[in-house]
Amino acid sequence: MAGNFYKVQCPDCDNEQVVFGKAATEVACAVCGATLARPTGGDAEFEGEVIETVERRSASSRTESDETVEAQ
Template structure:
């Protein structure tokens, strides 16, 4: 499985969370529950700001 991990900042509470770039299910913020990423069948669509790439393969 190829893909990368990204640090995404929540638009509501500014929590930073690591998210897989090809997430197959919705990823919610661990603090407030806002959706950070939605699956699209390929690369995930991020609703928060991508702060940095943590790991790329």
């Protein structure tokens, strides 16, 4: 599943929280409970301001520990 994570600032309390860009359910602020993102069937609609795109982990950037776990 391809998608990015975004750091979103809550419009009510200014808390910054990381949200998946294709959220399938409403995402609430962990501090005040305000809605940060709503699902749309594709990319989520953000209620707060998107501060930055957090680099997503790609299949090519797997770590040695990931490969060890799969080998077991």
